[in-house]
Amino acid sequence: MKQVLVIAERRGAVLDEGVFELLTAARALAGGGGRVAAAVLGHGIGGLAAELARGFDRVFAFDDERLAEPDGDGDAQALLPLLARGGFDAVLLAHGNLGIDLAPGLSVRAGMPLLADCLELHWAGQSLAGTRAVYGGKVHARVVAAAGGTGAMATVRGGAFAPAGPGTVAGEVVAAALPAEFAPRRRPLRTLRPEAGEVDITQSERLVAVGRGIEDEDGLQLVRGLAAALGADLCASRPVVDKGWLPRSCQVGTSGVTVRPKLYVAVGISGSFQHMGGIKGSPFVVAINKDRAAPIFGVADVGIVGDLSEVVPALEAAIEEQKG
Amino acid sequence: MDFELSKVQKDIQKAARKFAKGEFDKELARELEHKHEFPREICRKAGELGFLGLHYPREYGGQGYGCLENVLVIEEFCRQDSSIGSAAMLCGFAAETVLRFGTAEQKQRCLPPVAEGKAIFGGAITEPDHGSDITSLATTAVVDGDHWRINGTKTFISNAGIAGNYMVLCQTDPAAAHRGQSMLLVPADAPGLTVSDLGRKMGINLTPTGELTFKDVRVPLANLIGERGKGFYQVLQFFDESRIAVAAQALGIAQGAFDRALAHTRQREQFGQKIAAMQVSQHKIADMAIELELCRLITYKAAWTFDQGKPDSVLTAMAKCHAGRTAVEVCDEAMQKLGGYGYMADHDVERCYRDAKITELYEGTREIQKHTIGRALTGRLQ
Amino acid sequence: MDIIVCIKRVPDLAEAGLEIAADGRGLRTEDLDFDINEWDDYAVEAAVRLKEQHGGVVTAITVGDEDAEEVLRRALAMGADQAILLDDAAFAGADPFAIATALHACIRSLPFDVVLCGAVTSDGASGQVGGMLAALLDVPQVALATGLEVDGGRARVRHEVEGGLEREVEVALPCLITAQSGLNQPRYVSIRGIRKVADVAIAARSAGDLGLAATAVGEAGSRVRLEGLLLPPAGKRAEILEGSLDAAVATLVERLRERGGL
Numbered sequence: 017m018k019q020v021l022v023i024a025e026r027r028g029a030v031l032d033e034g035v036f037e038l039l040t041a042a043r044a045l046a047g048g049g050g051r052v053a054a055a056v057l058g059h060g061i062g063g064l065a066a067e068l069a070r071g072f073d074r075v076f077a078f079d080d081e082r083l084a085e086p087d088g089d090g091d092a093q094a095l096l097p098l099l100a101r102g103g104f105d106a107v108l109l110a111h112g113n114l115g116i117d118l119a120p121g122l123s124v125r126a127g128m129p130l131l132a133d134c135l136e137l138h139w140a141g142q143s144l145a146g147t148r149a150v151y152g153g154k155v156h157a158r159v160v161a162a163a164g165g166t167g168a169m170a171t172v173r174g175g176a177f178a179p180a181g182p183g184t185v186a187g188e189v190v191a192a193a194l195p196a197e198f199a200p201r202r203r204p205l206r207t208l209r210p211e212a213g214e215v216d217i218t219q220s221e222r223l224v225a226v227g228r229g230i231e232d233e234d235g236l237q238l239v240r241g242l243a244a245a246l247g248a249d250l251c252a253s254r255p256v257v258d259k260g261w262l263p264r265s266c267q268v269g270t271s272g273v274t275v276r277p278k279l280y281v282a283v284g285i286s287g288s289f290q291h292m293g294g295i296k297g298s299p300f301v302v303a304i305n306k307d308r309a310a311p312i313f314g315v316a317d318v319g320i321v322g323d324l325s326e327v328v329p330a331l332e333a334a335i336e337e338q339k340g
Numbered sequence: 341m342d343f344e345l346s347k348v349q350k351d352i353q354k355a356a357r358k359f360a361k362g363e364f365d366k367e368l369a370r371e372l373e374h375k376h377e378f379p380r381e382i383c384r385k386a387g388e389l390g391f392l393g394l395h396y397p398r399e400y401g402g403q404g405y406g407c408l409e410n411v412l413v414i415e416e417f418c419r420q421d422s423s424i425g426s427a428a429m430l431c432g433f434a435a436e437t438v439l440r441f442g443t444a445e446q447k448q449r450c451l452p453p454v455a456e457g458k459a460i461f462g463g464a465i466t467e468p469d470h471g472s473d474i475t476s477l478a479t480t481a482v483v484d485g486d487h488w489r490i491n492g493t494k495t496f497i498s499n500a501g502i503a504g505n506y507m508v509l510c511q512t513d514p515a516a517a518h519r520g521q522s523m524l525l526v527p528a529d530a531p532g533l534t535v536s537d538l539g540r541k542m543g544i545n546l547t548p549t550g551e552l553t554f555k556d557v558r559v560p561l562a563n564l565i566g567e568r569g570k571g572f573y574q575v576l577q578f579f580d581e582s583r584i585a586v587a588a589q590a591l592g593i594a595q596g597a598f599d600r601a602l603a604h605t606r607q608r609e610q611f612g613q614k615i616a617a618m619q620v621s622q623h624k625i626a627d628m629a630i631e632l633e634l635c636r637l638i639t640y641k642a643a644w645t646f647d648q649g650k651p652d653s654v655l656t657a658m659a660k661c662h663a664g665r666t667a668v669e670v671c672d673e674a675m676q677k678l679g680g681y682g683y684m685a686d687h688d689v690e691r692c693y694r695d696a697k698i699t700e701l702y703e704g705t706r707e708i709q710k711h712t713i714g715r716a717l718t719g720r721l722q
Numbered sequence: 723m724d725i726i727v728c729i730k731r732v733p734d735l736a737e738a739g740l741e742i743a744a745d746g747r748g749l750r751t752e753d754l755d756f757d758i759n760e761w762d763d764y765a766v767e768a769a770v771r772l773k774e775q776h777g778g779v780v781t782a783i784t785v786g787d788e789d790a791e792e793v794l795r796r797a798l799a800m801g802a803d804q805a806i807l808l809d810d811a812a813f814a815g816a817d818p819f820a821i822a823t824a825l826h827a828c829i830r831s832l833p834f835d836v837v838l839c840g841a842v843t844s845d846g847a848s849g850q851v852g853g854m855l856a857a858l859l860d861v862p863q864v865a866l867a868t869g870l871e872v873d874g875g876r877a878r879v880r881h882e883v884e885g886g887l888e889r890e891v892e893v894a895l896p897c898l899i900t901a902q903s904g905l906n907q908p909r910y911v912s913i914r915g916i917r918k919v920a921d922v923a924i925a926a927r928s929a930g931d932l933g934l935a936a937t938a939v940g941e942a943g944s945r946v947r948l949e950g951l952l953l954p955p956a957g958k959r960a961e962i963l964e965g966s967l968d969a970a971v972a973t974l975v976e977r978l979r980e981r982g983g984l
Binding site for chain 2 (some may be wrong): 757791792912914917948
Binding site for chain 1 (some may be wrong): 733735738742748749814818819822837841842844845846847849850851852853854856857858862863864865866878880882883884885886887889891892893894902903912918944945946947948950951952953954959960961962963965967968970971972974975977978979981
């Protein structure tokens with residue numbers, strides 16, 4: 017029986033769906049008789065708090081105009097008294113951009129151990145323990161919070177837990193006040209939205225994704241042909257966007273856009289969690305990669321190991337032939 | 341004995357590796373090879389960063405390092421890309437003759453632009469009728485007032501047409517055979533000097549190879565490099581240095597082919613298992629690794645010996661001979677490991693294979709190296 | 723301007739086959755190449771650019787043994803002015819908090835306007851050290867920076883935030899920034915740079931030098947204990963279509979048709 021707090025992340029006026037994955041993790045950690053609480057920060061977030069209260073036993077709503085934009089530095093100040101009051105055995109955040117911005121500083125101020133980017137969480141005696149991916153995901157590490165009475169924090173990798181369904185808990189919403197000494201040190205100047213691409217890939221049912229494996233822009237042309245044959249839109253992993261071959265709006269991943277297609281064809285994509293974290297729903301995943309050991313084959317439904325410059329045109333031709 | 345590279349040498353090796361990885365694009369290499377074009381932009385960047393003349397003194401635009409540091413850079417460059425690496429290694433070819441024998445004025449004029457990657461140098465030794473045997477030359481230079489007047493033809497000249505200056509080995513005293521030869525510094529724009537490209541080669545196609553024809557080409561008397569009548573001996577001394585660089589080129593090409601073969605062997609599966617798990621693959625990989633290690637040891641030792649101020653013609657010849665053979669054999673084995681993939685032009689190993697062979701031919705064929713070694717040894721026995 | 727950049731030497735994993743060491747708590751390192759952590763390279767470049775724009779001193783710091791010195795020499799060759807190696811057997815086995823503790827103890831005695839860290843490392847991949855160090859130093863921090871300008875005692879930072887967006891924020895100096903890829907394109911190390919720093923002495927500091935008890939750092943000072951490493955479970959694997967290219971492609975088209983993908 018444990019007390020678990022989830023710090024909800026919001027994207028603009030909506031909750032990040034990751035919070036319902038965290039709810040699953042939190043319930044499992046709380047165990048029967050344990051309670052799960054959520055904290056949500058922002059301005060005008062009554063609706064979000066109510067939504068959370070359907071799944072969480074308690075919701076701490078920090079509603080203040082000074083919290084209008086997520087701010088890892090300022091949010092830590094806001095949350096500190098809640099954590100410092102004690103009583104939480106575990107505090108969970110999503111290991112996304114905000115979690116990376118917020119959790120380390122908050123954990124130090126709250127005097128809590130922090131298990132980062134966990135794939136799995138459990139109790140080892142009274143200590144929070146988990147498994148995390150290290151060395152580019154090629155190795156997993158089992159970690160455990162050092163014994164101590166203050167509870168522990170963890171950031172959780174997107175997709176590691178299945179999202180909890182719509183709740184019927186009718187939890188209590190508590191208006192949480194900002195500490196008197198609250199003084200945000202960051203001044204937000206502006207939020208940059210990615211330049212609108214030709215297509216909004218968040219709406220695409222079929223996506224062909226290109227990764228580092230395409231090597232050059234000629235490779236990109238080949239993949240465009242395949243996408244056209246499939247009637248799919250083109251998206252990419254971070255390295256391709258960093259090279260400037262496709263606009264930022266095409267970047268799928270935890271630091272990019274979240275998509276929910278029905279078909280996902282990954283060409284030359286290694287399958288890092290940062291990329292896979294941007295794919296929701298459960299699409300049929302096809303992987304084409306020259307490296308049989310690439311992690312993408314661990315998540316794909318079907319795959320071909322081979323040279324992209326051979327496989328991609330052959331597949332395009334076969335699809336065209338099929339279409340007649 | 342100490343087989344460890346110094347911290348600085350390791351830093352140089354790593355810096356060269358990072359630069360080559362970042363800049364030596366294989367698509368570019370293929371395109372340049374197709375167009376038979378020199379990688380000017382890469383050499384300019386390499387020069388700016390100090391990779392090209394690092395064995396020249398600082399007063400002449402260099403970094404004041406030695407032959408071994410130069411070897412480390414050449415090895416890393418050729419390992420990453422056999423064609424771009426070879427072109428970068430060759431772009432200052434024979435400038436060392438100015439460095440070792442030239443006047444301060446000649447060094448000041450010729451070396452900094454080469455070190456900075458802004459100018460290319462060429463060396464003209466071989467003639468249509470005088471290749472390995474240069475004991476007498478048909479290209480002559482005679483004193484004509486305050487100038488040398490040069491006539492003749494030089495062939496198989498690397499960087500022909502793109503070099504700004506050439507070191508030209510001339511017969512200045514026809515009666516004295518190899519004791520009557522001298523090195524002259526000839527600017528590419530000297531009237532009477534014409535260049536014709538010899539066209540495509542098996543490998544190193546990013547560097548042009550051509551023929552220089554001298555028709556009453558006049559250069560000032562002050563363009564004599566080193567001593568009159570000592571040209572032949574200066575060339576031999578130059579080879580003691582340049583052949584180590586060729587050994588490094590061969591070593592790098594071989595290592596690059598090996599890297600690619602090893603990566604393929606680790607990935608490729610046939611008959612339900614990784615080919616790396618097959619003993620025949622492991623033995624081949626082991627054979628290649630042994631050869632590479634031997635090749636590296638002798639090349640580094642030759643460079644180290646040179647840097648100790650004790651250039652050793654026999655050791656240098658051994659290094660070049662062994663490294664050249666290793667490059668050809670390792671590239672052959674690497675291609676064998678890659679099978680059909682290796683044979684395709686889209687795979688680098690095919691280019692490594694073609695680029696490797698020159699290291700057994702230029703700056704003294706394998707046979708000439710053995711001649712040098714054999715004569716020295718049997719001479720000592722007598 | 724006084725700029726501090728914290729860096730780490732990590733194994734290059736791109737092409738290496740990984741093996742877990744016999745003690746189950748680290749990797750076998752014999753066959754691995756090591757280099758500066760990619761994100762730390764962005765941090766060094768950002769530090770050197772700030773110095774080039776505003777003048778000042780760049781100090782590079784790493785925690786590690788003698789081998790780790792090479793990343794400090796690299797930072798020096800890129801333009802850092804001085805380097806400190808935090809080297810003590812007591813630092814071994816540190817979690818991110820214990821690393822931040824050691825860095826904090828070193829940095830608190832130095833003047834600084836900006837501290838730069840890589841946003842994450844390619845080995846431990848927790849992305850915690852920067853944020854923890856900022857909290858210990860009690861300075862504002864911005865994580866995942868993709869743009870950085872400093873002017874008039876303030877830093878204007880563009881950084882990656884929720885939902886794949888970027889936000890521009892301003893913080894007062896002194897501050898701590900963690901560098902994300904895209905912040906800059908790190909320069910190559912030049913031979914000139916290597917030559918210039920060949921004889922620069924790198925200061926080594928032990929836990930005692932930093933006024934830290936051995937129990938406050940390393941494994942003893944860690945808040946998270948590493949129990950062991952393991953290879954990831956095989957899990958679900960894709961159906962890999964074997965055979966000739968034509969056969970594999972034909973089967974794939976069939977699978978796509980079955981799933982309504984065509």
